[in-house]
Amino acid sequence: MVHMFTSTALISDHHYLSKPKEPEIDLNQLSFEHILLQPQEYIIMRNDIVNIVIDLVVQFLPQLSFLKPNNSDKISTPCQKTVTVPLPCLPYNEQYLQDDVKILTWYQNLFQQIITGSNADPNTKFQIGGDQLTRERLTQAMLLRYGNINPNDEFKNVGRCVAEFFHLGMNFLEKVIFAEMWNKTGLVEAGTLRGECERISRKGVDTNVMNAYEEDKKYVSSYVTSNLVVAVMHFFGMETENDNPVRNCPRAQESSYDLMGKFVDKYIFPVWSGENDQCTDLKGDVCDDQNDMGSCQTVKVTLANGMVLEIPMTTPAHAENKENKPDKIKDYAHYGLEVGMTFIYFLQNVKKPNRNKMLPLLKMMMLQLRGHSMNAKYPKEILRMLVQQYSVMGLQDACQVFQACFINTTGKSDGHVPADLVQEWNVKECKKHIKHMYSNKIDANICNRTSALPSIHTIADNFDTEACTIIRSKKHTRKQNDEDELLLIQDMKKIRPFEYTSGRSYKEFNTIPRSIAQKVDGQLLLKWFNKNRRTFFI
Template identity: 25%
Template sequence: MLLTKLNTVHLTLTEHSKRNLINLYGEEAEERILKAVSAGNDGKLNGDNLDIRVQTNDVRLSSKDKDYHFFASDFTIDRVNLTGLSKVTPSKENINLSVKDFVPSQEEYTYFTDSLKLLIARDLLKLNGFKWMKGVVPLHIPHDFEEDMAKKSKIFVLPVSLNNESSYQDCIHIMDEYEQYINRWYSKTGRGAELSALRVPVGGDQLTRVRLEGAKSLRAGAHTTSERFDHLDPVIIEMFHTLQDYLEKLCKKFLDFGKARDPGTLANLKIAIQRVNVNGNVKSRFKAHEDFIITCGTSYLYSYILSKFNMETLEDFPKHPAIKESINMWTVEPKRKVFNKIMDEVLSDLFIPFEVEEPDERVTITVQNQKFEVAVEHSAMLKIPLIINNARYTVAVSTTDIRKGVTVQVGGVALNLKSSHEDGDNTLKTYAVNFLQWYFSVIQMKDAIREGDMRRVNITLKHMVPFFYSHSVLSKYMVECIDYILKTEHTLSPYMSLKVRAATFVNPKGRKGKNKAADMQKENEVKYLKNLIRSLGANKTEKSIVGITKAGPVMLEIAENFDEMTGSKTVKTTHKLKSKEIDIEVLTNKLVGLRLWDQDKPSMLPDSLSKSPFAFDRKVFKTTVMSKIQRLLMDVPTVENDNDE
């Protein structure tokens, strides 16, 4: 009615004209996709659920609140040049895999630690005593595809699908719609001949990947390529939801609100800086928890730096034999040598790489106040080779006994045997070192996504596998990490592997270091689509929902162009990100006061914790990972629930 009245005074269009415009905008959105495909571009489909609740003022039997469960998708054009890469897919029968293929190798750990040095150094650059590092630490960590990843992404938002991904029947409808899109786009643009060999990756969160691959399995016996969804391959996990789940596991391990009185723990630090928005529910308050974890990680790191370099405050100049007072006047190369020396020392103290094989037992042998140390291969019964008075002996002692300490008589000589294996202790230092191992993965993944560093993302996923396992052998996202590595490094062709890995990121702005995870971009699009659907008002129909979401991208562009032409500034309710410096300084001073890194008088906690997050049986770990790999190779769905521990 209002539109009709305003139309009479020529202020608005009629309702009918508005509907016609929306339809035209929808057709324009489709034409843009056809134009991109006709130019020879391929791409990737990304999907996520769109859940919206519509409330009613007057609740009646015939009128109640409604929950809509739809599925939102977009089509993103490839940015990397795939010319010349082989499209031959390796035969699964010829793939020989082991657990070592799914954890970082020595070479990959070198790449990981080299970038970790730079990430830690970025925090140190904020301290006056480390300003000399500025010429050594690059603004962006270089990688092979940095130019490609700096290109602006072409993202086409598709109409919402009126289907719920929690139902396999609806997932089949979603995949059918994807097939219809692909067939229509490529047929209309004269590329129909390519459909026989065409493969379009599909990305989403853990539920999306499992459900859509399940839908493919249900159609595996169909007669045609389209009915079998052969064009939609592979279905792959995305990085934002992986990082989100990792952060949730970190909080479950360290953020125990029942132990808020234990000084120096995360729950205690939360109270110290009054982070009332941190409640342990990571999925509903991801940014708040991510910011809190980074704040605490930086504070633990700073407290270590103060201890390591004998600094009284964060403003002091570091005291280290390699760091001279004149270092600010040096050229870059001498600075780089000092930088590598001190950062190697820092990582040697703080970083613990994962070892697939059980670490050797370090056995200390005490004979008449003299001590010797030998490395013995780990097993239930340790066999220690000895030479006493030119005679060779082998002493067999159980692992349990030797860790407690045992005295044995060998050749008439009393030997005290004690393993230096760390079962864990209840010092705050052990708690902090364990936490920092998790923290390092968080900052690595965040920076690798921003830079679009495909290699570093894969290495970080490999590094995350034992962390997810340490939380639960049923971890869903451990399986997702394994699945991503399996596909991108072993089962896909070189052509498809690079295509999938590059499409993990999108760059809406088109600048270096401005990439984001594809599923994070999808979350932003879902938020916009929800506002469009709400704008339809009461009594909205499914047809109108599809129409408005189809026209949405063009409507958004028109609004942005109007604002630019008129010089209008969009007033936003969100504020700029405030600095964490004050919070970090408060926490650092608190941790220094607790003598966190003091060897003589360490701060103690009630409960014991291992310094390494990898304090689990390696044999069980290898058996578990290999079983996941075999199931994934056979395309058997792995149904896990890491909440049922």
């Protein structure tokens, strides 16, 4: 087997000269609390998720259209497209350290040519990136040359190895959602992720997300949307989709955002917001899950001073319900809403990246991934990015490195995709060209052939422009998922997952927590942070 290494150059116009060059937080002052989600950061996330919830549910619940403001139509502002230039394939294997040094040497020579030809600052840094393996190998190779007397041997123009969000999203989908909510063996029950997948015959779904990422993403979005609609119906006391809300109606001077903020706290992020008590849903007027209470009687008591007090006494309807047991079907539903909405919010932030919103989201995803496994690799990658963004790099460099993780492909503000996804497209194209070289697959010929890819793209684009060729989008096998989501909603309404019933559980998920963050050991997390906080200098 022959290994080749291919790269893509990304050219974008982003300047953060007004930002300070000092880090936001000094590394010596970086504490454990700085990598945890703070209350003010959670409020920002909640407000954005409220918008997502409203946009999703008003499609199925027309009586809740009052939640959506009249001026809520989103207008995408123009934005500069990112120029992508495929680079030649190199006959190196990134799994070997000696080849990684050769790759960085080739990068350094390329950067020197760019600086010389453009009269740029000789100390200009160029960010590099890749998947988790590539970042780890190239970082180790940079450490080998760190402090070298010769600046070129030290790779002085090679910048940080930035994080890549396409692989992070795939890992989150596979580990936190499918690994925790999908049972590969055992009983297939209605209401579970696998049970509903077979119910609507989504045969393209694969628990190995690398094989069917797009199909898995669409199905999870449909499943979460149906759960979300049922949760909103329960929140407003609606039996059918066309009913009017009879509970939790907006009060005077209460906006729909404040009302739906209570919903997000109660149903989607009960652990993060402090609304974690499953069996005490009667404590407020937001929800009345526990319906096992009997009739209410009033006892009059006359005090010594003649004052009469009326004390309500509630009699349990069933003696066996005196001791409340956990409802694991309800926990499963809350778990699905938490991780599902986190994933949907992540996809939205990738399309329209904002550093101030993405970093708090990464803090939540780090704990969720670590809750799945103490030995997971991506929590460490997230911690690396957080430490570098807050304390290793100045704010100016941190903003530039963050923006380098995304590529604008449409010229609109919400038209970004992760940089590593574009690199995957480039790898696929290179393989196609190499395949048609047949017996001429030697290293020199492969390098020459792939070096011509930018020219091939330019010629093809100019020809399409002159010939007025319309490039059709790829046809989707399924035009819309509304029919499947309506079926899922009907199934969920029969199960009533958000109404507390003592002792309920799915047979294969009788130990699932309400939030995956509950599986994280705080003491071990603190030790892990203190062990790694000073190891991310490069």
